[in-house]
Each structure stands twice: as structure tokens, then as C-alpha cells.
Amino acid sequence: MRILIIEDEVDFANALSRGLKNQGYAVDVAKDGKEGWELGAVNPYDLVILDLNLPLMDGLEVCRLLRRQRLDLLILILTARDQIRDRVIGLDIGADDYLVKPFHFEELTARIRALLRRDLRVREPILHVGDLQIDPAERIAWKGKRRLDLTAKEFSILEYLARHKGEIITSEQLMEHIWGEDEIDPFSGSVRVHIHSLRRKLGDKSDSTRYIETIIGQGYRLIASETNLA
Amino acid sequence: MKILQLQWNKIRNFFTLSRRLMLLVAGLLILLGFSQAALISIVARINIPQTIQEEMLSPTQLPPTVESTDSKIDILPTPFEVTDSTEGVLLQDVVLRQVQSISLLMAGVTAIIGILGARWITQKALSPVNRLSQMVKDIQVETLNQRVPLDGPPDQVKDLAEAFNHALERLEQAFEMQGRFVADASHEMRTPLATMRTNLEVIQQDPNATLPDYKEMSVTLIRTVDRLERLSNDLLLLARGELEVHKAPVNMGALLTEVVQNLMPFANENHVIVNMKVQEEAVVLADERLLRLAFGNLIDNGIRYNRSGGSVDITAFDVDNELTVQIRDTGEGIPSDELTKIFDRFYRVEKSRTRNRGGAGLGLAICEHIIKLHGGYINVTSTLGEGSIFTIGLPSTTSSFSDSDLTES
Numbered sequence: 246m247r248i249l250i251i252e253d254e255v256d257f258a259n260a261l262s263r264g265l266k267n268q269g270y271a272v273d274v275a276k277d278g279k280e281g282w283e284l285g286a287v288n289p290y291d292l293v294i295l296d297l298n299l300p301l302m303d304g305l306e307v308c309r310l311l312r313r314q315r316l317d318l319l320i321l322i323l324t325a326r327d328q329i330r331d332r333v334i335g336l337d338i339g340a341d342d343y344l345v346k347p348f349h350f351e352e353l354t355a356r357i358r359a360l361l362r363r364d365l366r367v368r369e370p371i372l373h374v375g376d377l378q379i380d381p382a383e384r385i386a387w388k389g390k391r392r393l394d395l396t397a398k399e400f401s402i403l404e405y406l407a408r409h410k411g412e413i414i415t416s417e418q419l420m421e422h423i424w425g426e427d428e429i430d431p432f433s434g435s436v437r438v439h440i441h442s443l444r445r446k447l448g449d450k451s452d453s454t455r456y457i458e459t460i461i462g463q464g465y466r467l468i469a470s471e472t473n474l475a
Numbered sequence: 476m477k478i479l480q481l482q483w484n485k486i487r488n489f490f491t492l493s494r495r496l497m498l499l500v501a502g503l504l505i506l507l508g509f510s511q512a513a514l515i516s517i518v519a520r521i522n523i524p525q526t527i528q529e530e531m532l533s534p535t536q537l538p539p540t541v542e543s544t545d546s547k548i549d550i551l552p553t554p555f556e557v558t559d560s561t562e563g564v565l566l567q568d569v570v571l572r573q574v575q576s577i578s579l580l581m582a583g584v585t586a587i588i589g590i591l592g593a594r595w596i597t598q599k600a601l602s603p604v605n606r607l608s609q610m611v612k613d614i615q616v617e618t619l620n621q622r623v624p625l626d627g628p629p630d631q632v633k634d635l636a637e638a639f640n641h642a643l644e645r646l647e648q649a650f651e652m653q654g655r656f657v658a659d660a661s662h663e664m665r666t667p668l669a670t671m672r673t674n675l676e677v678i679q680q681d682p683n684a685t686l687p688d689y690k691e692m693s694v695t696l697i698r699t700v701d702r703l704e705r706l707s708n709d710l711l712l713l714a715r716g717e718l719e720v721h722k723a724p725v726n727m728g729a730l731l732t733e734v735v736q737n738l739m740p741f742a743n744e745n746h747v748i749v750n751m752k753v754q755e756e757a758v759v760l761a762d763e764r765l766l767r768l769a770f771g772n773l774i775d776n777g778i779r780y781n782r783s784g785g786s787v788d789i790t791a792f793d794v795d796n797e798l799t800v801q802i803r804d805t806g807e808g809i810p811s812d813e814l815t816k817i818f819d820r821f822y823r824v825e826k827s828r829t830r831n832r833g834g835a836g837l838g839l840a841i842c843e844h845i846i847k848l849h850g851g852y853i854n855v856t857s858t859l860g861e862g863s864i865f866t867i868g869l870p871s872t873t874s875s876f877s878d879s880d881l882t883e884s
Binding site: 256257259260263264267298326327328345346347351 | 663666668671699
């Protein structure tokens, strides 16, 4: 899951970015409204955390523009403006949630997870694919009763594929949603490396695929085949 | 004394406006009634004797003629016959007494009707006032937007209602301003608080956080605490009233020189030249610390929002007991639509926001507040691309201090 933070308070944005990265999200930071709108318009973020008092372009304007461009983008307004009127305007202009500073970091991450669950395909807090169970809150995955020992990136890939189970996901999509702007590796091989290690941990072999399918020339697909249920 | 005071209070409390009005009207009517009675009796006393005597005269003259026509007439004149001068007075007394008693009775009736009428009139006259006071009583802090209805003729009650409405309007505006100020102030407080909490919570929940991470965070936290401290100082300063200003003679030349000297490193860093042309002997009665803060803010702004290689020119002249200080910079200038707002609390010129992080937009509001506390004024003119000129006027006291005093201070 890739998140864009639009926030002009550098000390705050850095802490937030670090905290969300620790939770396994790919995070970019924009320091003013204009930069936020430009980044948001170009990259396929899953969620935007938006401050309202921004230089160069007001937060509400950014929210309106982003919403007009992308209906599926999740927007969470995170601001020190606590007046009811501001909340109403923010939500009415297209934001999905509104949280007032200062807040508890735990609450913010819970709200982010709740927002990501709005995708109707994945309403349940714990994702099930075959005998795989993926818990985005705790960032733990199980295969049957065995807990998988995954790195942050591997978990993020598995989570992303699970949220889109049965769909073909290209390695570019994975790059865009799991790697932040500043950590994109020009050698896109890194996706392949992580997928390879993930498949190994899941027990997939090149001849007998049970979980992650490689569709040559297109991408990857997490499948819930009959064999998985066995 | 205490008992007397209590008695007096009791008496005073009895004489409410409606009772006073009632007593006055009733008293007036009673007075009128009785003076009318007195007047009638006096007029009667003066006029009646003459009338009676005339009437008396004609019958006494008549009897002989009547007597001649009818013998019965003899009986008739008897009262008249007895009426000599003494009997005439007796009759006059009877009539007068009757007139007096009737007029006294009328005066009494007038008094009773007067008292009842006065009661009714007072209640009637004061009822709009009662209605008004009931309406005003019903107005709460939350319903300050209500107004007293202004129907009815243009009389004292309407004046009163209008005065109330004006007062309500001012109150509402004051409350609104206060509310906005509190909202802005809390917004400015929440932002650094959020920075502190998020930094602390994120590092606390990070099992891999290292000592250098903690050290880095402590730097951030100190920076944030500094900012909160500055903000709370600024807010306290803005809440300060005139009574808390400790005024003493201040040599403005010395003060400005000191302020500029303190800002020299900052000016050099920004490649801005500061020129000063100050009339040395200018003295104002002021709180030195506050003035240093105000001029420090203004000159700091002049340097901060200048271009590299630009200049800040400071002039100070004392003319007719008014010290005029001008601070002229060669910065970008301020757009005319923002000029009126720059002294507003929490207002930040859009362009300054990207450069000056952490400022709450209180600097110029504080300058204005300080200058006004000293009975002065501050205004600004600006040309885009050329710079801005801030002009400050302060009442000076040059004449009241001798030169020797100045050199000592």
C-alpha cells in the first residue's frame, strides 16, 4: 500500500512517514499543496494523508482536485483545524476521513486500515486466500497454522496480491504501490527477487505453483486453487 | 450608622421608578384638586357677598311695593328684614361652607381617582420598558445574535432598544473575535503538540529504534518545544494590557542602535546592508523591553524578506513631540490586498509561509499591539518589486528632559 503525506510541518511529516514505513507502507512526502497535487496526480497512491493549512495551494483545493481526478483514491484529512464546519466541508468536498491533531498514532493506523478495507472485495480485517491468512494490522501471515517469517517488503507484496486475489498484477504495479518514490530501484529486478523469496517461503516450486502464479510477460497472480484448501 | 444605612436602603428600595412616578402623578393631582378647592373658596369668598348683598338690596327695596299689592308679602320679607349686615354674613358663611365642602369632596374624589389613575398610567407607561428588560434578560452568550424588535414610535423606549442592539452588536463582534483568536491559537498549539506526540509514539513503537534515532528525535523535540515556548510568550504578550507596561524614558537612538547591532550577524548572513540615520536625542516614555521587541521584529522582517544584496534603511526624526521611525526594505513588497491584513493575528502573507517555517503570524500583530500600548501608530506602504516602508509614530518627550539627563541614561 502506498501512501502520500501532504504536510508542510517537516518535523511532523518525517515522524509520520517513519512510523508508516515501519508499518510496511510505502510513503512519499509532499511539502506544499502544489507538490502534493502534482505527486498525487502522477502516482497511483492508495491513500493520501492531507493537511489543510498548506502553502501554495489550500488543502481543500488539493482534496477537490484529487477527488475529481480519481474516484477510488482514499483521502484522510489530518489537520489541527477542529471546528465542526471544517470537518463538514472537508468530508463533503470528497475526503473519506478526518482526524484532528494531535492524535494517537495507533488510531491513525487503525483508521488507515479501516479505510483500506472499504474496498468491497476485502471487507474482513484478516485476509483469507486458501489456507493463507494475512493480518494487515499485526503484519503477520499464516500458512495453515504455521506463522510465516516474512520481511516487510515480502509481507507488503503478499498483502497487495491478497487484496487483489485472482487478478494479474504487473511488477510495475507492485513497484508503484509498495516502493516509495525515494526507494524505487532502477533495476526492477528487485520485485522479482522479493517474489522469488516470497514463493520460496510459501513453498511454491517452479514446477508446482500453489500460491503465486507467474504469468510470463504480464505479471503475478495470487490464486486460491482447490489444492490450497487441502 | 449601620442601622441608619439599613433604614435608608429600605426607604430607597421602596421608591422604585414606578412608585415614584405613581406618587408624583398622584401628588400632582391631589395638589391640583386641593388648590382648585382653595381657589374656588377664595373666589366664592370674594364674589358671593356682593351677589348676596345685591340680592338682599332688591328684596328690601321691593317689600314696600309688594306690601302694597299683597298683605302676605309681610311674611316674606321677614328673613330679609332680619338680614341686616349681620344676617348677610351668616348666609354668606352657609353658601361658602357648602361650596368649600363640595370642592373638598371633589378634591378627595380627584385624589382617589388620581392615585388609581396614576397607578394605571405608570404601569402602562413602563410596560414597554418591562418587555424590553425581559427580552434582554433572555439573551444568553449563545444567543447574542438576537436583536430587540424595533417596532413602535420613535420614542425613548425605541432609543433604549436601539442602544441595546448596538451594545449587543459590539458584544457579538467581540465574542466572535475572541472565538476566532482562541480557535487560531489552539490550531497553532496543536500543530507542535502533534509533532511531539507523533515523534514519541513512532519511536516508542519501533523495536529497531537506535540511540542515534533517539538523539535525532530529541533535537526535533527541542526545536518543537522552542516553538511552543515562543508561541505562548507571544500569546501572553498580546493579552497584556496597558497597566502592565512599565514606562521609563528611553533613548530611541541608543535602542535602535542596539537592536541593529544584535541583528547584524543575521543581516550579514542574508547579504543585506542595514543603514541607520537617527536623531540621537529622541526620547520616548516607554517600556524599553517591549519597544526593543517591536523594533527587533520589524527590522528582522526587513532583513528576512529582503533580496540578497538589498538594504534596510532606518530613519528616526523627532518633530513637535512626535517621533517618527521609518523602516524601509528592498524586498518583494506586499500585495495591496494583503496590506490591510498583515497586522491581523495569525495572518501570514502567502509567500512568506514557504520561507519562514514555524512562525505563527503573530510578529506584526505584536508590533502593532506594543506601539498602540504606547499611544502610537504603525502603518505600511508597499510597492511590489521595490519593497515596503513601515512608519511608526510615537509620542516623544524630548522637551521635558535636559541633555544631561539623556547622556546619563
